[in-house]
Amino acid sequence: MPAPMIKLYQFHPSGNCYKVRLLLHQLSIPFETQEVDLTAGEARTAEFKAKNPIAKTPTVELEPGVFLAESNAILWYFAEGTPFIPSDxxxxxxxxxxxxxxxxxxxxxxxxxxxxxxxxxxxxxxxxxxxxxxxxxxxxxxxxxxxxxxxxxxxxxxxxxxxxxxxxxxxxxxxxxxxxxxxxxxxxxxxxxxxxxxxxxxxxxxxxxxx
Amino acid sequence: MPAPMIKLYQFHPSGNCYKVRLLLHQLSIPFETQEVDLTAGEARTAEFKAKNPIAKTPTVELEPGVFLAESNAILWYFAEGTPFIPSDxxxxxxxxxxxxxxxxxxxxxxxxxxxxxxxxxxxxxxxxxxxxxxxxxxxxxxxxxxxxxxxxxxxxxxxxxxxxxxxxxxxxxxxxxxxxxxxxxxxxxxxxxxxxxxxxxxxxxxxxxxx
CATH class of the missing domain: 1.20.1050.10 (Glutathione S-transferase Yfyf (Class Pi); Chain A, domain 2)
Structure with a gap:
């Protein structure tokens, strides 16, 4: 069975969200995106806070119901064991x-x-x-x-x-x-x-x- | 030859500095402290910026002339390979x-x-x-x-x-x-x-x- 598709909840122009797209692309990890319109306050809804109580993008859904937030923690998660994290x-x-x-x-x-x-x-x-x-x-x-x-x-x-x-x-x-x-x-x-x-x-x- | 003594440049009441003291104590890693009086702007002097260009405490000197800054990065450095970082x-x-x-x-x-x-x-x-x-x-x-x-x-x-x-x-x-x-x-x-x-x-x- 293939691994579940990673879903990136993002506001496309956000640099924090761009970080995740850039790394996943460089690692050739497939993912799909779902736009969260921050100009319309969509990260502060109860529905979104159930995914990420910090109420911010990017948020990734690693598998159904398993979420990870904070752009730099997301980078770490995907880069472990790759040359994007120094070995020293x-x-x-x-x-x-x-x-x-x-x-x-x-x-x-x-x-x-x-x-x-x-x-x-x-x-x-x-x-x-x-x-x-x-x-x-x-x-x-x-x-x-x-x-x-x-x-x-x-x-x-x-x-x-x-x-x-x-x-x-x-x-x-x-x-x-x-x-x-x-x-x-x-x-x-x-x-x-x-x-x-x-x-x-x-x-x-x-x-x-x-x- | 014993390892050089770690030096923590700190403003004692700072929570960011306290983090480092707490972890080092819990890991039984010896260190010495040097006070940097933030109320007198002592982190913004040229001398201090030569140690840490971000001009903040805590800064640790791992060995003479080798500095590391940002409280949470310092925590990571010392905790690698210990139970303070989850294995999962x-x-x-x-x-x-x-x-x-x-x-x-x-x-x-x-x-x-x-x-x-x-x-x-x-x-x-x-x-x-x-x-x-x-x-x-x-x-x-x-x-x-x-x-x-x-x-x-x-x-x-x-x-x-x-x-x-x-x-x-x-x-x-x-x-x-x-x-x-x-x-x-x-x-x-x-x-x-x-x-x-x-x-x-x-x-x-x-x-x-x-x-």
């Missing part, structure tokens, strides 16, 4: 370091600015908060630029989950009004990420049949 | 799910409210933001309460890094004005966490000599 203990921990950095010090600023400016609109009274988020987003980009002058990828010499996690929102940061012109090391890293086998763009609508 | 693949991913939840949906609200109210003061003009953070902190506590009615620990049947990560700021949430009286499942879980061998309190000043 310290590099593996450094990979996780940059994945936690991404969720704590990057996504709330770089991704949220893009989300407000591109998909949801600036919430009423949040204009000053947007400016603060853009400022903190630049701090995160500065940290990335500094690291990428020292090594080609975030965990070390090789592409890993940390690169997928950080690429997802960084490469579309201009949609959040970030000027990437001042970051040559980040732009050179974009090219290294895009040169990986089976790269997928955030706008690519689907996957599996491309083989 | 799905439970391991669920543990990471709750650790990413902690950093994205819990710490910025529960910990930051406590930090402002207890250590740093409310930044000028941030009174409304504090109320929003408290509201979102309650959302995170509601999610935790729901999970803990289904299973004894976050990854499943056993205490894991996810419990250390979430216990750190939840058990002192009242210092951020959160009322834990409405969360019986969380309070029962506190007791299960405290009943683990070699538990350490956040206020315990040191460790190693306690054996």
């Amino acid at each position: 203990k310290l590099e593996r921990a450094r990979m996780l370091q940059w994945m936690f950095f991404e969720q704590y010090s990057h996504e709330p600023y770089v991704a949220v600015a893009r989300a407000w400016l591109t998909f949801f609109g600036i919430p009423p009274g949040k204009e000053r908060e947007l400016e603060e988020r853009i400022q903190k987003g630049y701090v995160a980009l500065d940290v990335m630029e500094g690291e990428l002058t020292k090594r080609p990828f975030f965990a070390g010499e090789h592409y890993s989950l940390a690169d997928i996690a950080l690429y997802a929102y960084t490469h579309v940061a201009e949609e959040g009004r970030f000027d990437l012109g001042r970051y040559p090391a980040i732009r050179a890293w974009f090219e290294r990420v895009r040169a990986q086998p089976r790269h997928l763009r955030i706008t690519d609508s689907t996957i599996l049949k491309s083989g | 693949k799905l439970e391991r991913a669920r543990m990471l799910q709750w650790m990413f939840f902690e950093q994205y949906s819990h710490e910025p609200y529960v910990a930051v409210a406590r930090a402002w109210l207890t250590f740093f003061g409310i930044p000028p003009g941030k009174e409304r933001e504090l109320e929003e953070r408290i509201q979102k902190g309650y959302v995170a506590l509601d999610v935790m309460e729901g999970e803990l009615t289904k299973r004894p620990f976050f990854a499943g049947e056993h205490y894991s890094l996810a419990d250390i990560a979430l216990y750190a700021y939840t058990h002192v949430a009242e210092e951020g004005r959160f009322d834990l009286g409405r969360y019986p499942a969380i309070r029962a879980w506190f007791e299960r966490v405290r009943a683990q061998p070699r538990h350490l309190r956040i206020t315990d000043s040191t460790i190693l000599k306690s054996g």
Whole structure:
């Protein structure tokens, strides 16, 4: 009997959801998608919270009724035992370091600015908060630029989950009004990420049949 | 030759730093601490950023000149190969799910409210933001309460890094004005966490000599 088809509950333009599509495509793992319209609050319904009480996308259904949430935990689940996770203990921990950095010090600023400016609109009274988020987003980009002058990828010499996690929102940061012109090391890293086998763009609508 | 002594750069009252002390103590791994006074901005000096460009505590120095940052990545590093990380693949991913939840949906609200109210003061003009953070902190506590009615620990049947990560700021949430009286499942879980061998309190000043 074939394994059940993995289902990805996603909001397609979300970088967090794109991370999962990119990895699954690179691993040649088949999956289907179901759109959750975050602009219509569809992740906050009782029906969706029964799948993921954290009420966020991406959420994957591994088999009927078995769900896993949090983009970077989903990446870990599928990448275990593959070259996307370094075999060296310290590099593996450094990979996780940059994945936690991404969720704590990057996504709330770089991704949220893009989300407000591109998909949801600036919430009423949040204009000053947007400016603060853009400022903190630049701090995160500065940290990335500094690291990428020292090594080609975030965990070390090789592409890993940390690169997928950080690429997802960084490469579309201009949609959040970030000027990437001042970051040559980040732009050179974009090219290294895009040169990986089976790269997928955030706008690519689907996957599996491309083989 | 003995292994070099691990050095933890920490701000003692920080829950993120407490996580590392608690795990190292439970693993009987000796370490020394060096205080970084966050109320004096000591994590943002050039000297500290040379150790950790993310400019945050905890940072560990594994051997002279080799640093690792991000509390939950540090936990992972030391816990690999121990019962603090589940041996089951799905439970391991669920543990990471709750650790990413902690950093994205819990710490910025529960910990930051406590930090402002207890250590740093409310930044000028941030009174409304504090109320929003408290509201979102309650959302995170509601999610935790729901999970803990289904299973004894976050990854499943056993205490894991996810419990250390979430216990750190939840058990002192009242210092951020959160009322834990409405969360019986969380309070029962506190007791299960405290009943683990070699538990350490956040206020315990040191460790190693306690054996």
